[in-house]
Ligand SMILES: NC(=O)c1ccc[n+]([C@@H]2O[C@H](COP(=O)([O-])OP(=O)(O)OC[C@H]3O[C@@H](n4cnc5c(N)ncnc54)[C@H](O)[C@@H]3O)[C@@H](O)[C@H]2O)c1
Ligand SMILES: O=C(O)C[C@H](O)C(=O)O
């Protein structure tokens with residue numbers, strides 16, 4: 370415990386124990402009279418929080434309550450989350466965090482991280498010194514450019530870095546002190562926010578690409594200098610920015626993009642298990658994407674890598690993957706394709722009709738990452754079901770209303786044939802007396818665990834190989850019993866155990882690739898375990 374006393378101690382979320390301070394601590398720390406007389410256990414404090422949560426009328430109210438709790442008492446906050454990870458994932462993270470981001474300026478109470486804005490240009494190295502912790506190991510940074518499927522939310526996007534890093538701790542037990550959420554405020558093109566008197570960001574339009582890239586370079590340099598062991602986790606940037614900046618930095622510094630690599634990884638994990646159910650090989654599948662942005666390209670590249678591991682050449686793997694975006698099927702006559710998209714533009718009849726593309730390309734797997742809800746219509750699902758005994762249909766856009774189809778529609782229109790996953794958790798669906806359990810393909814199975822592996826190994830770079838290892842580790846933790854029910858991912862209630870195993874496997878891969886900046890210990894498992902945070906009051 371540090372030297373804080375009295376009210377200052379009660380106001381420090383890292384040190385505060387509230388009613389759990391014992392008599393001796395109360396005497397020693399000048400707390401006598403500042404707390405009610407009863408000395409409580411952490412368990413009792415958790416009970417009170419659960420009671421107070423039960424009085425909240427909706428998920429956003431619960432989100433606000435938990436945010437306040439995190440600001441009051443960090444240990445208690447993580448202890449509450451640990452009582453029921455599956456329940457609280459939906460609150461501190463997707464989908465409720467989406468509602469919280471839409472309302473961010475309205476529900477704001479405390480900063481919870483750093484806001485680095487373009488008006489601090491030229492001064493970022495100085496500004497980073499204002500963060501009180503010297504050994505930050507992971508920064509999760511967003512520009513708010515593409516928050517979930519909700520578009521440009523500017524500074525309101527800060528809810529995402531905060532929530533993602535809370536999951537590093539809640540899922541993979543990364544020490545919260547080494548994590549720093551950052552919002553890189555480059556303005557917003559969202560007129561509604563610019564006209565909102567409670568909006569908290571810079572009231573200006575977004576910069577040119579060159580200006581943005583120069584600012585990001587300054588940010589990267591400042592982070593390298595202030596936190597030399599820090600990995601930069603990019604999250605929810607505009608798709609084109611995300612792809613361009615990852616390509617620029619992935620081999621240069623310790624960084625990764627969760628929407629590209631984490632999403633690629635969780636999707637490959639789901640597909641590994643879908644193959645166990647449909648009794649196929651990934652290398653023999655034909656994949657069609659609806660959406661060709663950072664998630665679409667990230668997943669496509671990761672599937673191609675996974676197919677290569679099954680013996681295909683790069684060209685053969687890419688030939689099996691096609692994408693469709695807002696302007697239709699990607700094919701060579703298109704003049705608007707980015708360098709990341711070009712390898713997937715195969716000769717085909719130009720079309721803006723998804724059903725026509727399905728009928729021409731005959732995909733076995735359809736993946737939605739378009740941000741647009743309801744776009745996998747009855748006709749789309751029926752076309753997939755006509756072509757395949759077990760069509761794989763992943764509707765990955767977030768939050769809930771943005772999923773390309775609901776679980777109910779997927780099972781109803783495929784007559785129960787679909788192997789289905791969505792970015793959020795849908796409830797089980799019963800049709801004609803049979804119950805189907807939808808899966809949640811969300812990168813939370815991956816990024817906290819990979820984050821722990823990066824912290825544990827001080828990884829120099831974070832290439833795709835690590836994410837393939839994480840995908841395999843995650844997939845392998847699904848039991849035959851679950852697979853028999855069509856379940857593609859491990860139980861969310863077990864997310865901590867699952868993330869531990871995935872973290873160990875990812876860390877082993879980092880050592881194998883020679884990317885660790887520490888010597889390999891005898892047991893990587895012991896190394897990871899030794900670093901794990903526990904939400905308890907230490908002696
Ligand atoms: N489940 C997960 O773990 C996960 C992970 C990352 C992203 N996502 C979700 O995926 C979605 C896309 O993310 P992104 O980073 O790729 O965004 P992005 O903006 O980079 O890409 C969106 C793509 O969809 C296309 N598109 C837009 N409207 C369309 C339409 N009407 N028809 C066809 N295509 C259309 C765009 O042309 C673009 O190619 C988001 O909703 C995000 O929440 C989910
Ligand atoms: O945040 C999520 O739920 C997943 C993903 O990173 C997304 O951008 O949708």
Ligand SMILES: [Mg+2]
Nearest residue numbers: 517604605628
């Ligand atoms: Mg994201």
